[in-house]
Each structure stands twice: as structure tokens, then as C-alpha cells.
Amino acid sequence: MLPAGFKKHGAKLLLRFLGIAMCGIIGVLTKEGNAGKLAYEGIKRLDYRGYDSWGIAVKGSGLSIYKRTGKIGSIPNKLLQGSIAIAHTRWATHGKISVRNAHPHLSQNGKIAVVHNGVIENFQELRDFLAEKGFVFKSDTDSEVIPMLIEMYLEEGCSFREAVRKALLHLKGSYAIVAIYEPEHIMIGAKNASPLVVGLSDGRVLFASDLQAIAPYAEEAIFLSDLELVEASPEIKIYNIESGLSIKKLPKKIDINLCYADKKGFEHYMLKEIYEQEQAIINASAQNESLLNKVVESIKSANKVFIIGCGTSRHAAMLASYMFAKISKLNASALLASEFPNFANLIDEKTVIIALSQSGETADVLEAVRAAKRKGAKIISIVNVMGSSLMQISDINLMMNAGPEVCVLATKSYLAQLAILYLIANHLIGNTEQAKKELAEAAKKVPIIIKKNERKAKLLASKLKNTSSIFVIGKNACSITALEGALKIKEVSYIHAEGYASAELKHGPIALIEKNVPVIVFAPDASDESITNAIEAKSRGALIIGVSTERAKCFDYFFNVPCKELFPILSIIPIQLLAYYLALERGLDPDKPRNLAKSVTVK
Numbered sequence: 001m002l003p004a005g006f007k008k009h010g011a012k013l014l015l016r017f018l019g020i021a022m023c024g025i026i027g028v029l030t031k032e033g034n035a036g037k038l039a040y041e042g043i044k045r046l047d048y049r050g051y052d053s054w055g056i057a058v059k060g061s062g063l064s065i066y067k068r069t070g071k072i073g074s075i076p077n078k079l080l081q082g083s084i085a086i087a088h089t090r091w092a093t094h095g096k097i098s099v100r101n102a103h104p105h106l107s108q109n110g111k112i113a114v115v116h117n118g119v120i121e122n123f124q125e126l127r128d129f130l131a132e133k134g135f136v137f138k139s140d141t142d143s144e145v146i147p148m149l150i151e152m153y154l155e156e157g158c159s160f161r162e163a164v165r166k167a168l169l170h171l172k173g174s175y176a177i178v179a180i181y182e183p184e185h186i187m188i189g190a191k192n193a194s195p196l197v198v199g200l201s202d203g204r205v206l207f208a209s210d211l212q213a214i215a216p217y218a219e220e221a222i223f224l225s226d227l228e229l230v231e232a233s234p235e236i237k238i239y240n241i242e243s244g245l246s247i248k249k250l251p252k253k254i255d256i257n258l259c260y261a262d263k264k265g266f267e268h269y270m271l272k273e274i275y276e277q278e279q280a281i282i283n284a285s286a287q288n289e290s291l292l293n294k295v296v297e298s299i300k301s302a303n304k305v306f307i308i309g310c311g312t313s314r315h316a317a318m319l320a321s322y323m324f325a326k327i328s329k330l331n332a333s334a335l336l337a338s339e340f341p342n343f344a345n346l347i348d349e350k351t352v353i354i355a356l357s358q359s360g361e362t363a364d365v366l367e368a369v370r371a372a373k374r375k376g377a378k379i380i381s382i383v384n385v386m387g388s389s390l391m392q393i394s395d396i397n398l399m400m401n402a403g404p405e406v407c408v409l410a411t412k413s414y415l416a417q418l419a420i421l422y423l424i425a426n427h428l429i430g431n432t433e434q435a436k437k438e439l440a441e442a443a444k445k446v447p448i449i450i451k452k453n454e455r456k457a458k459l460l461a462s463k464l465k466n467t468s469s470i471f472v473i474g475k476n477a478c479s480i481t482a483l484e485g486a487l488k489i490k491e492v493s494y495i496h497a498e499g500y501a502s503a504e505l506k507h508g509p510i511a512l513i514e515k516n517v518p519v520i521v522f523a524p525d526a527s528d529e530s531i532t533n534a535i536e537a538k539s540r541g542a543l544i545i546g547v548s549t550e551r552a553k554c555f556d557y558f559f560n561v562p563c564k565e566l567f568p569i570l571s572i573i574p575i576q577l578l579a580y581y582l583a584l585e586r587g588l589d590p591d592k593p594r595n596l597a598k599s600v601t602v603k
């Protein structure tokens with residue numbers, strides 16, 4: 001993962017700055033002899049985690065390795081077989097993308113193969129230490145120290161499991177690894193601060209960065225916590241990495257519908273996931289009553305409530321703070337997870353943190369939550385990915401149940417988060433049944449909103465495809481919808497877009513309004529105050545795109561969202577569609593925008 005010659009501090013800072021190591025890993029041990037095929041198919045489902053190089057190691061009569069740069073392509077047929085296989089897909093913003101730096105990495109004797117996701121912060125010291133012992137490195141990565149350390153301990157007479165465990169004790173940083181050793185029918189997976197899940201089926205064991213990659217081949221799953229190591233032979237034994245003591249964990253049944261995605265005939269996941277928002281609201285609203293009660297009890301006995309998240313999840317947090325204030329008269333401040341340390345002085349044992357994260361693996365969120373936990377705060381999380389780190393470290397977890405979100409852009413998870421937060425806000429005042437009815441109505445509106453607006457979004461996208469800047473405004477809760485609308489447009493179409501509370505326009509940004517600059521306004525109706533601000537922009541030549549329940553005179557284009565009650569939530573849909581079609585008009589892949597990855601697992 002790292003270029004040669006990086007000094008330890010420089011390398012560490014650069015890694016943190018650039019956000020590297022959001023790779024995908026997989027491991028398969030089967031009795032059917034098709035481990036290579038399953039690992040290859042699984043890694044293709046993880047390519048959203050990285051797509052600059054990839055590789056696979058298959059154990060048949062010996063160890064065969066195949067590595068390539070670029071997106072995952074085909075592999076030779078003979079590699080589809082084997083009893084054990086491990087595979088890796090990589091994403092990096094710096095360092096040489098090369099075959100020799102692609103995983104799996106081998107030990108010096110070529111008998112141990114390892115795939116790794118994470119960052120070994122003390123890799124340089126370890127390389128120096130191993131080099132002194134005569135180990136010669138073939139790649140420039142931090143990861144290669146792992147198979148070398150394992151080999152060192154095997155040479156000292158340790159068992160394979162003990163050699164892996166002892167090797168891991170040297171590592172500072174984050175890792176999820178899968179390791180295999182050619183002479184033995186054993187596969188070992190382990191994790192610390194990077195995701196790894198175990199899938200099980202009759203005589204088959206799978207490791208993966210997320211459940212989605214292996215769900216079609218597993219019936220049950222075990223969700224690992226940090227510092228856990230699993231030996232699969234195919235019998236499963238779990239150990240704590242630090243103590244070496246064995247741990248008992250029961251597998252959970254996998255609901256394939258909630259963790260396996262295909263495009264179901266849509267050209268892109270983004271469009272499919274926009275369409276799935278009806279079901280996402282229905283699923284998210286079906287929360288277990290006793291869990292909701294626990295959430296409400298915790299909030300009521302707290303003296304402070306903070307809602308945290310990053311990106312789109314942060315927008316959901318901000319919108320929720322409006323809902324809590326309006327519906328439940330509760331002051332729940334929304335904080336950006338990465339800025340949380342500035343507010344750490346406010347946290348104590350009477351604080352409740354509501355942490356929002358689709359992936360449940362966002363490093364900034366996890367760090368904020370861990371800091372809050374250390375101060376005794378209670379953690380309520382809302383996540384979509386089953387078994388994720390956030391879910392595991394929370395006191396109470398509510399699942400979004402939105403199904404896998406594969407497109408890098410968050411769409412259905414945003415609506416799912418908001419549906420749950422709306423439910424909590426209403427549960428706090430005993431209005432749950434009414435809220436459930438409203439959410440059921442809102443879900444029914446999703447296909448109507450798509451039907452009314454998709455063609456219009458497509459047409460408008462062809463008109464706006466060469467525009468250089470778009471402004472998005474809204475008042476009250478819609479000021480947050482404006483932020484989310486601008487984020488959707490910029491990240492997928494690469495058109496500069498900014499969101500504002502509409503009244504803020506005249507405090508500065510209006511200086512940028514000139515002839516034909518598009519201004520999108522979210523206005524629940526034609527008499528909303530934001531319309532005044534839209535008119536102010538129109539007087540300076542702006543092209544006004546209204547998203548509303550009714551057409552206002554100043555609109556040059558009109559997206560009709562016939563839902564007044566939950567308007568700030570549902571009105572994002574036409575702009576998700578506009579963003580999608582802008583990406584297509586500009587020849588871009590909406591599912592994999594440049595420089596982004598679905599799980600931002602580093603700071």
C-alpha cells in the first residue's frame with residue numbers, strides 16, 4: 001500500500017491525509033473445490049471498496065497467485081478451483097498502483113499468503129526489524145510485513161494459528177486480514193479496527209469485508225469484534241488476539257434480501273437504490289417497539305443529546321435536530337463526527353449520542369463514539385450494515401434494514417435514517433401510531449414522485465450538463481435538504497453545487513448569481529418564505545428550479561412533490577434523479593464517482 005522509502009511519520013500523516021486503505025478482502029474454504037470461483041465472485045461484489053488493482057491466491061496442489069492492476073477482470077479457469085482461496089481489491093489515492101503492490105502478499109518462502117485491509121502504522125520499524133533477520137521484501141507495501149512475521153514465528157516452531165496471532169501483536173494501526181499456509185487446510189481471519197465478517201454454510205467458511213460479498217454462499221454469519229482471530233478448518237474456533245484465550249460466539253441466520261444486491265435490470269445501482277426508497281421507508285419504519293422504548297427512555301433520562309454523522313448521514317442528523325425541536329421540543333444538537341473532539345468537554349454519563357452511519361464503519365464516527373463512550377455517554381446507533389463496528393460498540397442499535405446500498409452515493413439510507421428519526425421524535429411524545437401512518441403514506445408517495453419527475457430530471461440534466469455552478473436553497477428543515485441536494489449533485493456530476501438556508505443567499509452568495517445560473521429551491525408550497533429568496537435570485541437573472549407541492553410563478557422548472565407533511569424528506573428525490581442524469585449526460589459512472597469510496601474507514 002505504501003511507496004518505498006516513506007519515513008514512518010511522513011507515511012502515517014500522508015495516509016491519514018489522503019485516506020488510503022479502503023480495500024476489500026475475502027477468504028473462502030470449501031469442500032467442493034470451487035474456492036477460487038467463490039472468492040473471485042465475492043471480490044467482484046466488493047469492488048466498490050476499491051478499484052485500482054486486485055489479486056487472488058488459490059490453494060490447490062500448491063499456491064497459485066494472480067494479480068492485476070485496474071478494475072477486476074477475468075481470471076484463468078484453473079484458478080477458479082481449489083480448496084482455499086483469498087482475494088483482495090484495492091483503492092488508493094497515492095503510491096504506485098502496480099502488480100507487485102497488489103495483494104495477496106507472500107512470505108519469503110512463498111508458502112504463506114495474506115490479504116490485508118487497513119494501515120500498519122509501524123510498518124517501517126517492522127520492515128527494518130525483519131530485514132535485519134534476513135527477510136527480503138518484494139513490494140513497497142506496509143502489508144507485506146504480515147506474512148513475513150508469520151513465517152518468522154512458524155520458523156520458531158509455532159503452530160500456524162499461534163504464528164498469526166503473535167505476528168498480529170506486533171502491528172500498530174488497523175487491520176482485517178485473511179491468511180493461508182500452503183501445507184495446511186486452515187484459513188485464518190482476524191481484525192482490529194477494520195471490518196471482517198465470517199459466513200458459514202455446510203462445510204464452507206467465508207471471510208469478507210462485508211456480508212454482501214458472501215451472502216449468496218452462506219446461511220449464517222458471525223460478526224467479529226476487534227482483536228478477534230478465527231481459525232477455520234472448516235471447524236470454527238475464535239480467539240482473543242491479545243490473550244490467546246478462546247471465545248464462544250453464536251452464528252446468526254442471514255437474511256439474503258437484506259444483504260445481497262444485484263442491479264435487478266437497472267443500468268446503475270444509483271437509480272435502483274433511488275427506486276428502492278419506498279421499501280426503505282417501509283422497512284425502516286418497522287422498528288421493534290421495545291427497542292424504540294429503550295431509545296426513548298435513554299433520551300428522556302439524558303441531560304444532553306447529540307446526533308452525529310458524516311456527509312449525508314450528517315445531513316440526516318441536522319434534519320433530525322429540526323424534527324426533534326419541532327415535534328418533541330427536544331434540543332438534540334447535530335455535530336459533524338470529525339469535529340466532535342471540540343465538544344468532548346460537554347460529554348458525561350448523562351449524555352446520549354445518536355450516531356448515524358450507513359456503513360457503520362466510518363472512522364470519524366467510530367472515533368467520536370469511542371471518545372464519548374470513554375466519558376460514559378450512552379450510544380444509540382442507526383446503521384444499515386449488519387455486524388458493522390458501530391453496531392457492535394453501541395448500547396442500543398436500530399437497523400435501517402434498507403438493504404445493501406452499493407452506489408457510492410447515499411440515497412435510500414438517507415431516507416431510511418430519517419424515517420427512523422421521525423419515528424423516534426414522535427415516539428418521544430407518544431405519537432407513534434400516527435407517525436407510522438404518515439411514514440406508510442410517505443412510502444407510497446415515493447413511486448409517484450419518481451414517476452412525476454424522472455423524465456423532467458432527464459430533460460433538465462441535458463440542459464444543465466455544461467453549467468459550472470448550481471445553487472440550492474430552502475428554508476427551515478428544507479435548508480438541510482438544500483445541503484443534501486447540493487452534495488448529491490457535486491459528488492456525482494462534478495458540477496460545483498452549494499446549498500444554503502435560503503435567507504442566507506442575500507448575506508453573500510447572491511453576489512455569484514448572474515444570468516442563467518441555476519438555483520434550485522425547496523419550497524413546501526408557493527407561499528413559503530424561500531420563494532421570496534428565489535425571486536430575489538431571479539431578479540438577478542437566475543434560472544429557478546422549484547421543488548414544491550405546487551407551482552409558484554417564479555419557477556422556470558417545476559418538480560412536483562405532492563407530499564406536504566414529510567416534504568423536507570421526500571423532496572430530495574427529484575434532485576437525486578437530477579444528479580443521476582447529470583452524471584449520465586456528462587459521461588460519468590454514477591455508481592463510482594472519482595476519488596470516493598463507500599466506506600471511509602480511515603480518518
Ligand code: F6R
Pocket residue numbers: 310311312313314356357358359360361362365408409410411487488491598599600
Ligand atoms: C454521500 C455519501 C457520504 C456518506 C459519508 C458517511 O452521498 O455517501 O457523504 O454519507 O461518507 O458514510 P456513512 O453513512 O457510511 O457513515
